[in-house]
Amino acid sequence: xxxxxxxxxxxxxxxxxxxxxxxxxxxxxxxxxxxxxxxxxxxxxxxxxxxxxxxxxxxxxxxxxxxxxxxxxxxxxxxxxxxxxxxxxxxxxxxxxxxxxxxxxxxxxxxxxxxxxxxxxxxxxxxxxxxxxxxxxxxxxxxxxxxxxxxxxxxxxxxxxxxxxxxxxxxxxxxxxxxxxxxxxxxxxxxxxxxxxxxxxxxxxxxxxxxxxxxxxxxxxxxxxxxxxxxxxxxxxxxxxxxxxxxxxxxxxxxxxxxxxxxxxxxxxxxxxxxxxxxxxxxxxxxxxxxxxxxxxxxxxxxxxxxxxxxxxxxxxxxxxxxxxxxxxxxxxxxxxxxxxxxxxxxxxxxxxxxxxxxxxxxxxxxxxxxxxxxxxx
Ligand code: SF4
Numbered sequence: 387x388x389x390x391x392x393x394x395x396x397x398x399x400x401x402x403x404x405x406x407x408x409x410x411x412x413x414x415x416x417x418x419x420x421x422x423x424x425x426x427x428x429x430x431x432x433x434x435x436x437x438x439x440x441x442x443x444x445x446x447x448x449x450x451x452x453x454x455x456x457x458x459x460x461x462x463x464x465x466x467x468x469x470x471x472x473x474x475x476x477x478x479x480x481x482x483x484x485x486x487x488x489x490x491x492x493x494x495x496x497x498x499x500x501x502x503x504x505x506x507x508x509x510x511x512x513x514x515x516x517x518x519x520x521x522x523x524x525x526x527x528x529x530x531x532x533x534x535x536x537x538x539x540x541x542x543x544x545x546x547x548x549x550x551x552x553x554x555x556x557x558x559x560x561x562x563x564x565x566x567x568x569x570x571x572x573x574x575x576x577x578x579x580x581x582x583x584x585x586x587x588x589x590x591x592x593x594x595x596x597x598x599x600x601x602x603x604x605x606x607x608x609x610x611x612x613x614x615x616x617x618x619x620x621x622x623x624x625x626x627x628x629x630x631x632x633x634x635x636x637x638x639x640x641x642x643x644x645x646x647x648x649x650x651x652x653x654x655x656x657x658x659x660x661x662x663x664x665x666x667x668x669x670x671x672x673x674x675x676x677x678x679x680x681x682x683x684x685x686x687x688x689x690x691x692x693x694x695x696x697x698x699x700x701x702x703x704x705x706x707x708x709x710x711x712x713x714x715x716x717x718x719x720x721x722x723x724x725x726x727x728x729x730x731x732x733x734x735x736x737x738x739x740x741x742x743x744x745x746x747x748x749x750x751x752x753x754x755x756x757x758x759x760x761x762x763x764x
Contacts, residue, residue: 406474407500410508411464412456414526416447418584418622419704420655420725421556425518427468428511428526431461431541435528437560440588441598441666442629442659448527455533458540465541469548471512472520488516521553531559531583535571539578546579556582562602564610572617582620585611590645591638594630598667604645611649622653625691628684628755629659632677635687643694650697653727658684658707662759681752682745685710689741695730701737702727707758710744714751720744 412430421428433454438445445451479485479492493513496503503509523545530538546552557580564572564585589595590604602610614621623646630638646654659678661668670676679687692701703721710720720740721728728737744752 406471406496406509407502407506409467409471410506411467413507413511414448417524417526418556418558418655420622420702421522421524423704423725424522424554425514426522426524426554426556427515427520428524429461429464429468429545430456430527431525431530431538431557432456432527432533436532436563437529437601439599439601440586441670442588442626442661444665445528446664453529455537458537461541462544465545465548467508468512471509472516472549475513475516488513488520490517493517520549520551523549523552523555525555525557528558529560529563530557531567532563535567535575538580539575542575542578542580552579554581555579556584559583559585559610559614560602561585561587561607561610564614565602565606567613569613569617572613572619576618580619582622583614584622584624585614585651586626587611587623587642587645588626589629589638589642591630591634591641594634594638594641597634598629604641607645608648611645611651615649615651620653621649621651622655623649623651624655624657627656627658627687627691628679632679632683635679635683636690639687639690640694643691643696646699647694647696651699653702654695654697654699655702655704655727656688656708657705658755660707660755660759678755680749681710681754682749684755685741685744685752689738689745692734692737692741695734697730700727700729707755709753709758711747711751711753712743713747716751716753 413428414430414433417426417428433456434448434451435445436453438450438453475488475492475496476486478496479487482492482495484492542555545555564583587607588598588600590607592604595602595604611621611623625642661671667676671678702725703723704725704727705723708719708721708723712718712720720743
């Protein structure tokens with residue numbers, strides 16, 4: 387699902403005024419919701435996933451395409467293109483008397499002058515980024531931390547030089563990759579400007595990890611998370627509710643809490659399991675080998691997880707799959723779905739109270755994962 391925008395390879399003159407509509411840079415298919423909320427610039431440093439084997443994902447979001455490192459030279463060219471677009475947008479702002487501030491009037495004027503910009507994804511992204519402060523960047527795709535450290539450092543430094551106002555640079559990282567980097571390498575990356583990592587923990591249970599072929603052990607997850615925190619990196623750990631199905635629900639919840647207690651990340655973000663055709667885990671489900679939990683069972687799993695959490699993290703339900711409701715109208719979600727979530731330990735009891743509230747509501751009022759993937763016939 388690569389955003390296959392054409393590149394302009396005509397050399398430095400391409401940044402001359404008037405050619406804005408021909409500028410483009412590469413963008414990958416996904417980013418964490420919180421980076422969308424921050425209006426982060428998406429910059430593709432690597433392509434696809436270096437693992438592609440997790441049985442609940444299988445790299446499908448990247449069309450199972452082969453992982454590729456991009457050359458530092460190519461990534462720098464994309465940064466140059468972002469800079470050229472940003473410079474033109476700011477020049478327009480000065481021209482209109484806004485002193486470089488990027489506001490809606492600037493965009494309206496630019497699109498009026500060149501209507502093709504309305505469909506130019508690169509222009510739209512840079513405009514949106516600057517409009518909302520231009521301070522955060524997300525390096526795509528699934529495991530950019532796997533880049534040789536000197537290359538990733540070169541990219542992060544070049545980015546910061548081009549845009550000194552950047553306050554946060556973020557990437558996805560596999561725990562296995564993170565565990566293999568030395569503490570000194572991570573510290574150097576952090577000093578250069580890499581400030582936040584999103585890690586798919588999924589579960590802290592070794593049996594579930596092996597079953598879904600996550601390619602990492604609970605011990606490695608702990609090592610990775612602790613190292614990231616020690617290096618000064620802000621850490622979001624993603625947990626997949628129901629990943630062990632009915633059979634392994636309790637061990638999944640308890641061991642995930644155990645691992646999270648060791649890591650004590652800044653954020654714990656819940657992503658309940660969704661399966662669909664083409665995924666190995668879906669085949670297990672279709673054959674009756676793997677049983678999905680019901681909405682109440684999933685809530686009880688969250689309850690076990692929360693009861694066993696002893697962290698100072700924030701627990702966030704920032705995804706539509708956390709769709710438990712307060713009543714049968716399905717208008718009010720049980721948990722708030724913002725990016726900051728609930729602060730632990732202060733709001734732990736509040737979360738537990740909400741879970742009890744959800745358990746008191748008839749199960750049919752909550753959306754079952756089968757409804758969400760149109761599998762009610764199974
Ligand atoms: S590492 Fe992430 S992107 Fe890759 S297959 Fe696993 S869940 Fe999917």
